Each structure stands twice: as structure tokens, then as C-alpha cells.
Amino acid sequence: MDTIIRIDVGAAKGPKVTKEAAGKYAGIGGRALTSTVVAAEVPPLCHALGPENKLVIAPGLLSGTAAGNSGRLSIGCKSPLTGGIKESNAGGQAAQVLARLGIAGIILEGAPAGTPCYLVTIDKDGVKVADDQSLKGLGNYALIDVLKKRFGEKVAVISIGQAGEMRLPAASIACTDMEMHPTRHAGRGGVGAVMGSKGVKAIAINDEGCKTREPKNPEAFKAANKVWIEGLKKHPVTGGGLPSFGTNVLSNIINEAGGFPTNNFKTGQFAGVSKISGETCAALETKRGGLATHGCHRGCVIQCSGIYNDAEGNYLTKQPEYETVWAHGANCGIDDMDAIAMLDRLDDDIGLDTIEMGATVAVAMEAGLLKFGDAKGAIELIKEIGKGTPLGRLVGSGAGAMGRAYGIERIPVVKNQAMPAYDPRAIMGIGVTYATTPMGADHTAGYAIATNILKVGGYVDPPQGRGPDRAVAQPPDRDGSHRFHRHVPLHRLRRPRPGRHLPGPHRPDQRHAWPVPHRRRRHRPWQVHPQDRARLQQGCRLHQGRRPPSDVDEARSGSAAQRDLHHRGRGTRQSVQLVGFLIGGRRARS
Amino acid sequence: MRDLEIALPAGDPRREEALAVLQAGFGMEARVGMSAREFMREVLLFTDDYIENVISTVFLDDKPVDDIDRALLAEGSRLALSAAMPGLVGAIMRRGSPYASFREAITHRGEGHAGADSPESGPDKEEATTIIVTVKMFNSVMRDRGPGVLARGIVLASGRAVELCDAIGIDTPPGISQGLDSGEANLLRLSIVVSPA
Numbered sequence: 208m209d210t211i212i213r214i215d216v217g218a219a220k221g222p223k224v225t226k227e228a229a230g231k232y233a234g235i236g237g238r239a240l241t242s243t244v245v246a247a248e249v250p251p252l253c254h255a256l257g258p259e260n261k262l263v264i265a266p267g268l269l270s271g272t273a274a275g276n277s278g279r280l281s282i283g284c285k286s287p288l289t290g291g292i293k294e295s296n297a298g299g300q301a302a303q304v305l306a307r308l309g310i311a312g313i314i315l316e317g318a319p320a321g322t323p324c325y326l327v328t329i330d331k332d333g334v335k336v337a338d339d340q341s342l343k344g345l346g347n348y349a350l351i352d353v354l355k356k357r358f359g360e361k362v363a364v365i366s367i368g369q370a371g372e373m374r375l376p377a378a379s380i381a382c383t384d385m386e387m388h389p390t391r392h393a394g395r396g397g398v399g400a401v402m403g404s405k406g407v408k409a410i411a412i413n414d415e416g417c418k419t420r421e422p423k424n425p426e427a428f429k430a431a432n433k434v435w436i437e438g439l440k441k442h443p444v445t446g447g448g449l450p451s452f453g454t455n456v457l458s459n460i461i462n463e464a465g466g467f468p469t470n471n472f473k474t475g476q477f478a479g480v481s482k483i484s485g486e487t488c489a490a491l492e493t494k495r496g497g498l499a500t501h502g503c504h505r506g507c508v509i510q511c512s513g514i515y516n517d518a519e520g521n522y523l524t525k526q527p528e529y530e531t532v533w534a535h536g537a538n539c540g541i542d543d544m545d546a547i548a549m550l551d552r553l554d555d556d557i558g559l560d561t562i563e564m565g566a567t568v569a570v571a572m573e574a575g576l577l578k579f580g581d582a583k584g585a586i587e588l589i590k591e592i593g594k595g596t597p598l599g600r601l602v603g604s605g606a607g608a609m610g611r612a613y614g615i616e617r618i619p620v621v622k623n624q625a626m627p628a629y630d631p632r633a634i635m636g637i638g639v640t641y642a643t644t645p646m647g648a649d650h651t652a653g654y655a656i657a658t659n660i661l662k663v664g665g666y667v668d669p670p671q672g673r674g675p676d677r678a679v680a681q682p683p684d685r686d687g688s689h690r691f692h693r694h695v696p697l698h699r700l701r702r703p704r705p706g707r708h709l710p711g712p713h714r715p716d717q718r719h720a721w722p723v724p725h726r727r728r729r730h731r732p733w734q735v736h737p738q739d740r741a742r743l744q745q746g747c748r749l750h751q752g753r754r755p756p757s758d759v760d761e762a763r764s765g766s767a768a769q770r771d772l773h774h775r776g777r778g779t780r781q782s783v784q785l786v787g788f789l790i791g792g793r794r795a796r797s
Numbered sequence: 798m799r800d801l802e803i804a805l806p807a808g809d810p811r812r813e814e815a816l817a818v819l820q821a822g823f824g825m826e827a828r829v830g831m832s833a834r835e836f837m838r839e840v841l842l843f844t845d846d847y848i849e850n851v852i853s854t855v856f857l858d859d860k861p862v863d864d865i866d867r868a869l870l871a872e873g874s875r876l877a878l879s880a881a882m883p884g885l886v887g888a889i890m891r892r893g894s895p896y897a898s899f900r901e902a903i904t905h906r907g908e909g910h911a912g913a914d915s916p917e918s919g920p921d922k923e924e925a926t927t928i929i930v931t932v933k934m935f936n937s938v939m940r941d942r943g944p945g946v947l948a949r950g951i952v953l954a955s956g957r958a959v960e961l962c963d964a965i966g967i968d969t970p971p972g973i974s975q976g977l978d979s980g981e982a983n984l985l986r987l988s989i990v991v992s993p994a
């Protein structure tokens with residue numbers, strides 16, 4: 208796995224394919240590779256849909272080997288949704304197949320002339336790029352049907368649906384699973400729009416004639432893999448909860464904790480949770496002849512997925528995941544498992560991030576476009592995106608855009624990306640992750656555990672008063688983004704007076720439980736203090752490129768600085784320092 | 798409280814659907830002031846080994862519990878029981894989790910309500926010692942221990958018992974309907990027994 212394939216879609220005589228040695232990128236894979244390439248090669252101030260942005264696709268380092276669960280595919284670029292660096296990843300067959308072909312990464316660069324619809328085919332004989340206008344406008348399922356007829360059922364396909372072609376900020380990139388359904392998506396941050404901006408509709412990869420990658424030391428590898436697989440099988444989560452009920456096993460638990468955002472983050476508990484839980488879904492799948500335990504690529508040991516059939520017993524979609532069930536279910540007040548499965552199918556087909564879509568529909572519900580709990584209305588709204596109507600394009604632009612268009616105040620986004628299914632007001636530690644990752648609200652990045660527990664990149668001792676419990680989530684600013692702009696020690700928090708209206712209770716019975724700082728300044732605690740506002744504004748101006756920001760400017764300007772810092776590929780040390788600043792409350796001296 | 802029994806033949810798939818009632822919550826009789834551990838051991842009949850090694854996520858009144866000996870039950874308490882859960886947040890919610898500080902604001906502090914409801918404070922000592930708590934059983938706990946709990950009997954309001962019968966597709970036993978007809982807010986002790994194969 209030592210080859211990088213570059214496809215310059217903007218080359219003078221049409222797409223130019225270059226094969227090169229991994230070189231300075233050798234020895235890294237997956238999100239390390241995609242993020243490193245983006246940081247090194249993409250100018251931070253470029254337009255995310257312009258020629259300077261690059262879409263980087265990379266299998267994990269162990270993909271293509273016999274290692275259990277080694278089939279994750281990472282996709283990176285500058286995000287059209289957040290304006291910062293983005294890493295999004297997916298399961299499915301593509302990573303294993305690419306790695307067996309010896310490909311460490313694919314980089315799509317440049318901007319095409321006109322409006323091509325490229326089909327890239329990769330096999331052991333090489334890479335071909337052809338403009339195939341017949342594929343234009345197809346949903347992922349219809350596209351795969353066409354490609355299946357051409358290439359058979361053994362290829363893996365990476366593709367975009369209509370949303371990606373329309374370059375909508377919520378567009379995802381689909382990867383086919385073992386049954387060649389386009390169900391595994393690199394969903395977050397609008398990576399599909401970047402693929403669309405390169406004019407690439409699909410990449411079909413065929414590893415026929417290639418072998419499983421051989422380790423340098425087969426005996427040691429085999430022994431380590433055995434321990435790894437045994438560990439996965441033995442663990443109560445990876446060997447019990449996940450295979451039996453899927454990731455949606457979390458619904459009941461998070462709901463119990465009051466952290467299951469409901470009706471556009473109005474409350475943290477959903478009355479209909481038991482109708483959409485992983486336990487209920489698994490029982491329904493089994494009853495209808497689907498599967499409650501299934502892998503999304505060959506060699507998956509955990510098998511957290513499944514097959515969801517409709518009431519007639521016909522395939523509808525894969526087992527909807529926790530994030531999907533929450534986003535389209537509780538967050539929209541929908542407790543109908545079949546409706547959620549249909550929304551999942553539509554998201555997969557049109558090529559959309561399910562988290563962003565659930566959040567957007569909920570904001571539309573808050574705006575009065577439809578009612579909370581209106582499953583049919585939600586389905587119609589998502590279908591609008593596939594049709595490319597003006598309303599559909601607005602929905603496909605994400606929760607932030609929808610909220611701004613309708614003048615809604617409660618927009619659950621960080622850096623314009625919708626929050627995932629864990630309410631940071633109930634689980635404050637996760638709020639630090641949302642706030643500090645340069646990628647927007649992301650439950651898989653900004654791993655605060657690293658500094659709290661594992662002592663990687665420095666150490667922040669939670670009980671010593673600098674931990675995440677002390678970084679208090681503030682209600683959203685007027686532009687809808689949540690900012691962790693002020694450190695408030697817990698002993699200075701008090702409960703607000705009864706009767707006082709405060710936004711965002713996380714449980715119905717804690718209507719007045721939002722923590723507010725106790726201090727003398729006459730200033731509403733959920734508003735940005737004028738002093739801080741000036742600092743934030745300064746940060747924003749800096750980010751618009753009026754002058755290059757200094758380290759001090761970055762420290763002052765909070766989240767904008769984070770984005771800029773990471774976007775310019777600074778190392779972990781600086782990030783950790785800034786995380787320390789954000790969660791520890793130390794202010795840089797100017 | 799009336800007792801009702803529903804018998805299902807061995808291998809009947811409706812048993813799976815009956816189990817679903819356990820995740821939505823059901824009533825169980827308990828002793829006032831008993832700890833979550835005592836309740837699991839004495840009422841649900843879980844073994845110590847099962848409590849220690851499988852029941853790794855416990856909520857009392859919607860709050861994650863770290864110490865099940867200090868989490869005391871009172872009238873109307875809601876106790877939710879789960880195995881280990883995935884992901885960062887799943888790990889955060891586990892009892893005794895090293896990441897517990899991430900959810901410090903909602904952690905159960907071991908404050909029971911035993912004092913207020915203690916037997917001495919009530920007029921009828923005998924009556925005051927027995928309370929009804931709401932129990933929820935999730936994921937593998939529901940699957941592993943649910944059939945036993947259902948067979949021994951759970952407490953349900955008659956309206957919910959009718960819903961349960963509808964959901965699993967059996968005729969509503971006359972005992973339940975009687976309660977409904979009379980308009981009483983009846984509680985039933987309902988057991989669902991699967992005959993041995």
C-alpha cells in the first residue's frame with residue numbers, strides 16, 4: 208500500500224491521472240493521511256468548492272490485511288459546511304478493496320471545465336476516468352444498479368447522489384456494503400459536495416486478481432490479530448450490545464440520562480423512545496426476516512449493523528444507526544420506526560448526512576414548516592432535496608442555513624455543523640468535544656479523554672478544577688452557534704430564579720436548571736459579554752484574512768482560532784494548549 | 798392487587814414482543830429504603846456475579862449511579878438497568894467510570910429518600926414498608942433476565958396490560974377488562990409464563 212493516485216480533473220486535456228509513491232506520506236493511513244494531505248496541500252482560505260480544495264480518500268493502515276475490523280475509509284477536505292478542515296469516515300467494502308490494490312490514497316484535485324459526470328474505474332491494470340452523462344442525476348441506489356450491470360457484484364463503489372451533484376453542504380459520500388447497497392456514508396461536513404465540485408459521480412474499484420496484504424512478520428501479526436479478535440468478541444460492548452442491538456442500543460440509556468435531544472433540543476427525554484430503541488428495532492428486523500446482526504464489510508468481527516425490511520418483508524435499508532434514529536426520530540418527535548427507516552433510505556439514496564438532515568428537519572419544524580412528529584411531512588421534505596427544488600436545496604444546506612432562512616434562534620450547531628445525539632447540557636464533557644474540535648460539533652473528534660485520562664499531549668486533571676465539568680455550555684449565540692466563550696467555576700454557578708425564562712432545558716422537570724454564572728456585572732449570562740464580543744469579532748476579522756493572525760490573536764479568538772490553527776496544520780501541542788485555554792479558563796496575555 | 802397469568806407455548810415468538818414492555822418500564826414491589834443492589838439481589842433475583850459483571854450501567858431517577866449500595870429506593874423511584882454501552886458516552890455512563898467527571902452534573906449522589914418514607918414515620922408500619930418502584934430493563938439485561946422477571950410477575954396499570962395484550966396479539970384476559978370496565982385505576986400483577994419445551 209504505497210501508491211497515491213492523483214486525479215487532476217482540471218487538467219487542460221481532461222482529467223490527468225498520476226500515480227506516485229506515498230513519499231512523505233508513507234507510514235500513515237486513514238484520517239492521519241487525509242488530514243495531513245489537506246493540511247499540507249489545501250490553502251486554508253480557499254473556497255471549499257473551488258479548484259484549490261482537494262478531496263482525499265484513504266483506507267486505514269491495516270485495511271486489506273486479515274486484521275479484524277480493518278475496513279474503515281477516511282475522506283478529508285476543506286468543508287463547505289464548516290469552512291474548516293474536515294475528516295469524515297465510512298465502513299463498507301471500499302477500504303479493503305483499495306488497500307488490496309496497493310493504494311494508500313486517492314486525491315481528487317483541480318476543477319473541471321463544464322459540467323462533467325466522471326466515472327472513475329480502478330483495477331489492477333490501472334485507473335480510467337470517463338465522462339458518463341447517463342449517470343447524471345441518479346440516486347445512489349439507481350446508480351449502483353447501473354454499475355452492477357456493468358461491472359458485476361464484486362466491485363466496491365464510492366459515489367454521490369443528487370445532493371453531492373448539487374454541491375449541497377450536507378451532501379455525503381456513499382460506500383457500498385457487502386450486498387452492494389450504498390448504505391455506508393462519510394456523512395459529515397459536506398464531503399459529497401466537494402466530490403461533486405470535482406465532477407466525479409462514482410469511483411468503481413475492482414480488486415480481482417489481488418491478494419490479501421501480507422504482513423512482514425506473519426507469526427507476530429497472526430498472534431496479535433488473535434488477541435485483538437478475542438478481545439472484541441469477549442468485551443460486553445463489542446461482543447454483546449453492539450452485535451445484538453446495533454449502535455441504537457444507546458437510545459434508551461442516553462434518554463435515561465436526559466441527554467437524548469428531543470424536538471429540536473427542547474428536552475432531553477423522548478416519550479416514544481421504547482418504540483424506536485435498538486431493542487425494538489432488532490426484534491422487528493428479526494420478525495420481518497431481516498437481520499439484527501450483520502457486518503458492513505468482510506472481516507468485521509463486531510457486526511453492529513443489520514438489514515431492515517419493510518412490513519412486506521422486502522429490503523428497505525440497513526439497520527438505522529443510533530445517530531439516524533435519534534436525528535430523524537426523537538429530535539423530530541417521530542416515534543415510527545418504519546418512517547425513520549424510510550428517511551434513512553432516502554438520505555442514503557440522495558446522499559445526505561443523516562445527523563444534519565434530522566437536525567435540519569427539526570429546525571424546519573421549529574420554524575412551523577411542519578409539526579413535530581409529522582413523519583409524512585419529514586419524508587416529503589427530504590424528497591424535495593432529491594428533486595432539487597428551492598426548498599430542497601435549502602434543506603440540503605443544513606440546519607444552520609435553515610435556521611437563518613427562517614429566523615430561528617435555537618439552531619443546534621457548532622461551526623455551522625449540527626450537533627450529534629448527545630446533549631452537552633446533560634453530558635457536559637461531550638460539550639467540550641463539540642466546542643474544541645476544529646470540525647464543528649463532532650462526537651468522534653476532539654477526544655477530551657486524551658488529556659483527561661490517557662495523558663496524551665499533556666494532562667488536565669478533571670478533579671483539580673480544570674476538567675470538562677467546569678467548561679459550561681452556554682446557550683447559543685444569536686447566529687445559532689454554541690460558544691464556550693467563558694470559563695465559569697462550578698462554585699460560582701447558581702440556579703436561576705424560578706419564573707425566569709431560560710432557553711434550552713435538558714429535561715422537562717428541570718425547566719429552570721440552566722447553570723448561570725453568579726456575578727455582579729449587569730449582563731445576561733447567555734449573551735456574549737461586550738468585552739468578549741470584541742475579542743470574538745477581532746478573531747472573526749482575522750479569519751477573514753485582513754492580516755495573518757498571531758498566536759495571541761488565536762488564543763483570544765476562541766473557536767475561530769481553533770479552526771484556523773488546525774486548518775493551517777499546526778501540531779497537537781498548540782491544539783492542546785488551546786484546549787487547555789478553553790477548558791481551563793486561562794486567558795492569554797496580550 | 799389482582800393476579801393474572803398469561804401462558805404462552807414454548808418457542809412462541811410473542812415472548813420476544815412481550816419482553817418489550819420491560820424497556821418501557823414496569824412496576825415491582827420493593828421494601829422502602831432498600832438499596833439498588835439489594836433490590837436486584839432480593840427482588841429481581843440477580844446473582845452477585847451478574848450484578849457485578851453485567852449490570853454496569855444503572856440509573857436511579859434518571860441519574861447515572863456509581864455506588865449501587867448508596868442508591869436507595871423510595872416510593873415512585875425509577876430504576877433502569879443496562880449492560881455496558883458503546884462509545885464515549887456509553888463509557889461515561891458506566892458505574893464507577895473513570896470518565897464519570899464528564900457527567901458530574903447529573904450523577905446520582907447516593908441521596909435516598911428513605912428518611913422521609915421510613916416505616917416509623919408512617920401510620921401503618923406494615924403498609925409503609927412496601928413500595929412500588931418503576932423498573933426498566935434494557936438490552937442484554939432485558940433479553941437474559943426478562944423472561945424470569947415476566948414469569949414471576951410485574952405490576953402494570955390495567956390500561957397498559959391491555960396495550961401489552963394487543964401488542965403481542967392475544968385476547969385480553971377477562972380479569973383485565975373487568976378492571977377497565979369499572980373505571981378503576983387498577984394495578985395488576987401480571988405474569989407471562991412460557992411453558993417448558
Ligand code: SF4
Pocket residue numbers: 276278298299501502503504507508509510511512
Ligand atoms: S458493521 Fe459496524 S462494527 Fe462492523 S465494520 Fe461496519 S460499522 Fe464497523
